[in-house]
Amino acid sequence: MAYLENIFDVIVVGAGTGGAIAARFAAKNGLNVCLIDRKQRKKIGNKICGDAVGREVFDFLKIEHPSGKELSCTIKGVKLYSPDRSKCITMIDPRQTGYIVDRVEFGQRLLKDALNAGVKQFLDETMVLDLIYDNDTVIGVTAKLKDGTKIDLKSKIVIDASGLNSPLRKKIKFDKIEKDFSKDDAILCYREIINFPAKDQDVIDLEYISIILDQDKAPGGYIWYFPKNKYSFNIGIGVFMDYKGKVKELYHENVFKEYVKSSNIEIQSSGGGVCPVRRPIWSCIANGIIFVGDAALQVNPLHGGGIDPSMRAGFYAAITAAGAIQSGDYSINKLWDYNVKVMTNFGAEFAALDLLRRVLQTLSNTDLNFGLGKELLTASEILQIAETGGITLSLWDMAFKAFKGISRPKLLLDLNYLRLRMNDIYILYENFPRSYNQFEDWKKEVKNVYDKIHKMIVDVKINK
Numbered sequence: 001m002a003y004l005e006n007i008f009d010v011i012v013v014g015a016g017t018g019g020a021i022a023a024r025f026a027a028k029n030g031l032n033v034c035l036i037d038r039k040q041r042k043k044i045g046n047k048i049c050g051d052a053v054g055r056e057v058f059d060f061l062k063i064e065h066p067s068g069k070e071l072s073c074t075i076k077g078v079k080l081y082s083p084d085r086s087k088c089i090t091m092i093d094p095r096q097t098g099y100i101v102d103r104v105e106f107g108q109r110l111l112k113d114a115l116n117a118g119v120k121q122f123l124d125e126t127m128v129l130d131l132i133y134d135n136d137t138v139i140g141v142t143a144k145l146k147d148g149t150k151i152d153l154k155s156k157i158v159i160d161a162s163g164l165n166s167p168l169r170k171k172i173k174f175d176k177i178e179k180d181f182s183k184d185d186a187i188l189c190y191r192e193i194i195n196f197p198a199k200d201q202d203v204i205d206l207e208y209i210s211i212i213l214d215q216d217k218a219p220g221g222y223i224w225y226f227p228k229n230k231y232s233f234n235i236g237i238g239v240f241m242d243y244k245g246k247v248k249e250l251y252h253e254n255v256f257k258e259y260v261k262s263s264n265i266e267i268q269s270s271g272g273g274v275c276p277v278r279r280p281i282w283s284c285i286a287n288g289i290i291f292v293g294d295a296a297l298q299v300n301p302l303h304g305g306g307i308d309p310s311m312r313a314g315f316y317a318a319i320t321a322a323g324a325i326q327s328g329d330y331s332i333n334k335l336w337d338y339n340v341k342v343m344t345n346f347g348a349e350f351a352a353l354d355l356l357r358r359v360l361q362t363l364s365n366t367d368l369n370f371g372l373g374k375e376l377l378t379a380s381e382i383l384q385i386a387e388t389g390g391i392t393l394s395l396w397d398m399a400f401k402a403f404k405g406i407s408r409p410k411l412l413l414d415l416n417y418l419r420l421r422m423n424d425i426y427i428l429y430e431n432f433p434r435s436y437n438q439f440e441d442w443k444k445e446v447k448n449v450y451d452k453i454h455k456m457i458v459d460v461k462i463n464k
Contacts, residue, residue, distance in 0.1 A: 004151065005121055008034045010321050011141055011155040013128045013168065015044050017307050018293030019161030020110035021061065021314030022321075026159070027118035029322035034121045034153060035114060036143060038162075041124040045107015048191060048273045050226050051234055052209050053106075053307040054098035061315055063113070070105035072228040074098070076207045078303065082372040083214040083365040089372060090208070100209070100228055101307075128162065131171055131289070137330060138288035141168070156330055157321045158289045161314065164276060166295040174286035176439070181297065183241040185278035187221040187304070190251040191236025193228065193268040200262035203227045211303055213372075215365050217254035219243065221277075224303070225259060232268070235259050238275060238304065240361075247272060275304040279351040282443060284342055285335040290317045298342065301350055301357040309346045316341040332436050340432055348429035351446070352422040355453050359418050362460050363411075370408055376415050417456060425449045 012023040015037035023035040037044055052075065058065045077092035115122060125146035132140040132152060140154035160168045170179045204210065204225060212223040221238030228234055237251045276297045284296040292298070293310030300309070320338040324330050363371070370376075425446065433442045 004123075004145075005034070006151060006153050008032045008120065008153065008155045009325050010034070010157050010159060010318075011036065011153055012159045012161060013141065013166075014161035014163060014293075014295070015039075015111055015114070015122075015124075016047065016107065016161060016163070016293065016310065017110060018295075018298075018310030018314040018317075019159070020107070020114045021311045022159045022161060022292055022317045023119050023314075024110070024114035024117045025315050025318035026321055027114065027120075029318060031318075031322060031325060033119045034123070034155070035119050036123045036126050036128060036141075036153075038127050039124060041111075041122075042108075043104075044111050044124070045104040047103055047107075048189065048271045049103055049307070050191075050209065050224060050236070050303070050305060051100050051103050051228075051307075052098065052226060052305060053101060053311075056098070057308045057311050061311065066099045066101050066106060068105075070102050070109055072100040072102055072232075073206060075100060075209055075227070077209075079205060079208045079210045080372075081210060081212040082369045083212070083216070084369050085212070086369065087372040087375075100226055100234070128167065131158070131168055131173075133173065136173060136287055138286065156288070156325050157335075159292055159314075159317045159321065160289060160295045161292040161310070161317075162295055164274060164294040164297075166291070168289070169281075169291060169295055172286055172289070174283070176283040177286055177291070178281045181276065181278065181281075185297075186241055186274050186276050187238035188241050188244055188247045188272065189221075189236055189238045189275050189304070190247045190270075190272040191224075191234060192251075192256070192270040193232065193234050194260055195232045195266040195268050196260075196262040197264055198231055200264060201260075203230055203233055204259075206230065209303075213360065213368050214254075215363070215368070218250070220361050222303070223255050233259070238277075241274070275299065275306075277301040277304060277354075277357055279354045280342060280347050283339055283439070284313075285320075285332060285338050287332050287335075288330045290320065290335060290338055292317050296342075298346070298350070300346075301354040309350075312346060313342055316345075336434075336436050340434060343429050343432035347432070348426045351429050352426045355418060355422050355425055355449075358453060358457060359414070359460075362457050367408075367411055371411055371415065376412055414456060414460060418453070421449055421453055421456075 009031040010026045011034045012019045013036050023033050027033045080089040127144045128141045130142045131138050138158050142152050144150050206227045210225040218237050220240030223237050226234040235255050237255050276299050280298045281296050284291045292313045298309040298313050299306040316338050324334045428446050433439050
């Protein structure tokens with residue numbers, strides 16, 4: 001076995017989008033980095049995913065935009081459909097204007113860029129088994145190499161980007177980090193990438209990704225239709241976790257049969273998995289460790305998109321680690337700025353959208369058709385809530401909405417109540433405590449907003 005170093009400034013676990021970006025910018029900041037992934041090198045990037053990423057994140061990171069083999073197509077935004085398809089809400093903003101990527105090609109490029117930035121050691125086909133502690137501070141990991149050898153790797157900071165089922169999050173000795181999450185905060189997904197001959201069928205809306213809300217066909221989740229190019233698309237379904245064992249059947253009955261018209265197709269890729277659809281974990285850091293991407297549940301609750309937030313979080317993690325190592329302080333207090341950056345950035349948006357997602361999951365198809373059809377919740381409002389947490393309706397707008405919703409006044413009141421609580425949660429996240437000492441008081445306020453929405457949801461279920 002070739003000689004392996006075992007002492008580093010930073011160990012990054014997981015070479016996906018978040019981990020690759022974290023490793024790249026940590027190395028770029030002069031840190032001695034070890035990057036680890038359980039997959040074989042050539043398979044890094046291969047993940048069940050919608051494959052969409054916004055343009056803005058590449059400008060934010062000042063890195064190359066997707067091109068060549070890694071770029072499948074460009075997209076202008078998202079179309080959200082009512083169950084009966086009679087209403088379509090089109091949402092266009094910089095985070096949704098972007099690209100559909102070839103997941104493997106894109107992942108391989110990010111990995112290559114990280115290695116070229118100066119990552120000292122890359123270990124593929126390596127399983128990280130446990131955390132190493134010195135008192136209450138993480139100082140490394142125990143890993144099993146591809147030849148079966150177990151090794152202790154030491155570091156000043158560990159960045160965990162190992163995915164939703166992170167073994168490290170489950171082993172963390174810090175009660176502010178949730179080791180697990182409720183099944184109600186995730187959906188079970190199945191998807192296929194379908195190729196078909198030219199002229200056999202047309203791709204729907206080549207410049208938009210489509211999300212279809214339908215509680216009968218996709219209970220608790222949604223159906224998605226993402227174009228890849230003129231002769232290929234990514235279609236799938238997400239449903240409540242209670243449908244385990246049935247999701248593939250629901251996909252074939254409610255998605256494949258509806259959207260695949262050609263009899264001469266090639267299934268390029270297929271598979272299923274679990275996607276978190278909630279706010280990020282309470283704290284994404286502890287002494288000596290930072291959590292990134294799916295490992296920190298940093299995924300858009302409305303459509304499950306996680307590439308963009310994982311890349312941003314990877315960058316924030318690298319910058320925070322560099323500052324901590326320069327100061328020689330790897331404590332919660334020093335790493336806390338990472339929490340602040342995450343929570344005040346996309347964390348605020350995701351917390352607001354988490355409340356929206358929870359309410360949408362309780363509405364019937366009749367409610368969804370009526371609410372979207374009558375524009376009780378419009379594209380501009382969803383974007384305004386997501387971007388700023390607030391929404392300003394004039395008296396005329398309110399009167400007009402009340403008139404349109406008069407046959408369903410309870411639904412109108414519920415949606416208005418939801419708007420107010422989304423505004424509350426966004427403001428709380430925007431004002432995320434700048435020090436750990438204020439965290440518990442902030443957390444109580446956030447829980448209070450969630451309790452209010454929970455009571456509203458219970459009331460909706462009782463009155464159905």
